[in-house]
Amino acid sequence: MHLARPGDDLQATTKAYFHAHCLARALVDLGYQVTLYQAFDVHQRQEIAGVDVCGFPLVQAGRNRSNGLMTRLLGLEATGTPNCDALIKYFAANPPEVLHVFGISEWVAHQPVTRWAKNAGCLVSCSDHGGVPSRHPVRRIRQKNALRWSDVFFTPSLERKEMWRGSGLFNAQQRFEGLPEISTSFALSSQELARQKTGMTGNPVVVSTSNLQHRKRPILMLDSFEHLLEQWPDAQLYLFFRFDTLLPEVKNRIANSPKLSSAVTICGSVPHDEMVAVYNSADIYFLTSTYETGPISLGESLACGAMCACTALPSIQLIAEQDQELNGVLFSQTANAAEIAERMAPLKRYVSQATRLRQRSYFDKYLSYDVMAGAMMSALGTLSNSKRV
Structure with missing residues (x-):
C-alpha cells in the first residue's frame, strides 16, 4: 500500500512515487501478485508496467477538523487521510496475505486498515x-496505536533500529529488520556522453547533492575541497541542492577563495530525471552531513558508478560495509577539513571505467530493488501459494 498525491492521471501519479512502483515491480518479477494502492482524486484501477495500481480518493482532514494552533497543540493534526472504510471494504473482497505501508505518517493515517x-x-x-x-x-x-499492528518493521540502519526498539512503541513480538530506505532505477551509462550532456568537466569531477543547511555542513565541504585542490589542481566540485538556507554563506565562502572560485559550480535544483546524467558524469560523490536516513542520493550515485566520500553515519555504514568491493572513503563526524581531504586524496588514483563497473556491481549485489524485494519477503516469511501482496 502506498499513498500518492491526487492528480489528473493515475500513471503520472504513480511516476511521482516511483519507489513504491519499482519495489512492486521487483516483487512481481519474483512471482508475487501485487496491488499498489495510491491516493487519487477518483476510484480508478489500471495496470502500469505490470503492476496492478488502484487509486482511492483521500478524505481531506479539513472537512472534519481544522489543523489550527489548538489542533496541533493537542497532537491531533492531519493533512489528509485515506478513505479507510473504502479500503477495508475492498480488502474484504480481495484479501491480501501481506499488507505493507511506506512511512510512519502513512502508517498512522492507515491505522484502521x-x-x-x-x-x-x-x-x-x-x-x-x-x-x-x-x-x-x-x-x-x-503512533503506538498504529504501530502495534506491525509484524515486521523495516529500517535502514542499526541506529534507527535501536531508536525505534527502545521507544516503547513496539511489543516484544514485533520484529525489526534492516532494509535500505530506497533504491533507484538509475543506470550506468557512458561517462563521456553524460559529460557532453551536462557540460561537467574536471579531474576528478566531484558532485554533492546535499541541501545548503546547517546539518549538511556545506562550509566544511568547501573547506575540505579547498584543501584537496592542493593535490587535485584540476578537480571540479558541482553543488546540487533544493533548499538553500546557507546559500549566501556558501557564495561568500567561494568568492573569498581564488581556488574555490575557479573550481566550484553552484548548480541548484534540477529535475530528478536529469540527475542520472549528473551522477554518470561524476567520479566522486561527496557528503559531509551529520544526519541521513538513507541517503537516497548515495544509492543513485553508486548505481551510476561514482565513488563515495561520506560522513560515517550509521545508515551509510550499513550501505558501505557489506564487503570490500566498494571504492570510497568514510570519515568521522568529528573530522576537520584537513582530515577529510587527507582521507579523500587517494581516491583520484582509482578513477577509471573499471571502478565504475565495480561500483555498479556493488549496487546490484546489495542495493537494487530486486535485492530489496527478496530481503523484504524473506523477512516476512513463507507466503501461501496465491502470493498476494
Missing part, C-alpha cells in the same frame, strides 16, 4: 522513511 488486516490474519509490515518517536503524549499514543 492495518488493524483490520492484522485481525483478518494478514502479515502486516511498515518501512521507515524518516521521523522519530514523538514526545508529545497524544501523538505518541497515536
Whole structure:
C-alpha cells in the first residue's frame, strides 16, 4: 500500500512515487501478485508496467477538523487521510496475505486498515522513511496505536533500529529488520556522453547533492575541497541542492577563495530525471552531513558508478560495509577539513571505467530493488501459494 498525491492521471501519479512502483515491480518479477494502492482524486484501477495500481480518493482532514494552533497543540493534526472504510471494504473482497505501508505518517493515517488486516490474519509490515518517536503524549499514543499492528518493521540502519526498539512503541513480538530506505532505477551509462550532456568537466569531477543547511555542513565541504585542490589542481566540485538556507554563506565562502572560485559550480535544483546524467558524469560523490536516513542520493550515485566520500553515519555504514568491493572513503563526524581531504586524496588514483563497473556491481549485489524485494519477503516469511501482496 502506498499513498500518492491526487492528480489528473493515475500513471503520472504513480511516476511521482516511483519507489513504491519499482519495489512492486521487483516483487512481481519474483512471482508475487501485487496491488499498489495510491491516493487519487477518483476510484480508478489500471495496470502500469505490470503492476496492478488502484487509486482511492483521500478524505481531506479539513472537512472534519481544522489543523489550527489548538489542533496541533493537542497532537491531533492531519493533512489528509485515506478513505479507510473504502479500503477495508475492498480488502474484504480481495484479501491480501501481506499488507505493507511506506512511512510512519502513512502508517498512522492507515491505522484502521492495518488493524483490520492484522485481525483478518494478514502479515502486516511498515518501512521507515524518516521521523522519530514523538514526545508529545497524544501523538505518541497515536503512533503506538498504529504501530502495534506491525509484524515486521523495516529500517535502514542499526541506529534507527535501536531508536525505534527502545521507544516503547513496539511489543516484544514485533520484529525489526534492516532494509535500505530506497533504491533507484538509475543506470550506468557512458561517462563521456553524460559529460557532453551536462557540460561537467574536471579531474576528478566531484558532485554533492546535499541541501545548503546547517546539518549538511556545506562550509566544511568547501573547506575540505579547498584543501584537496592542493593535490587535485584540476578537480571540479558541482553543488546540487533544493533548499538553500546557507546559500549566501556558501557564495561568500567561494568568492573569498581564488581556488574555490575557479573550481566550484553552484548548480541548484534540477529535475530528478536529469540527475542520472549528473551522477554518470561524476567520479566522486561527496557528503559531509551529520544526519541521513538513507541517503537516497548515495544509492543513485553508486548505481551510476561514482565513488563515495561520506560522513560515517550509521545508515551509510550499513550501505558501505557489506564487503570490500566498494571504492570510497568514510570519515568521522568529528573530522576537520584537513582530515577529510587527507582521507579523500587517494581516491583520484582509482578513477577509471573499471571502478565504475565495480561500483555498479556493488549496487546490484546489495542495493537494487530486486535485492530489496527478496530481503523484504524473506523477512516476512513463507507466503501461501496465491502470493498476494
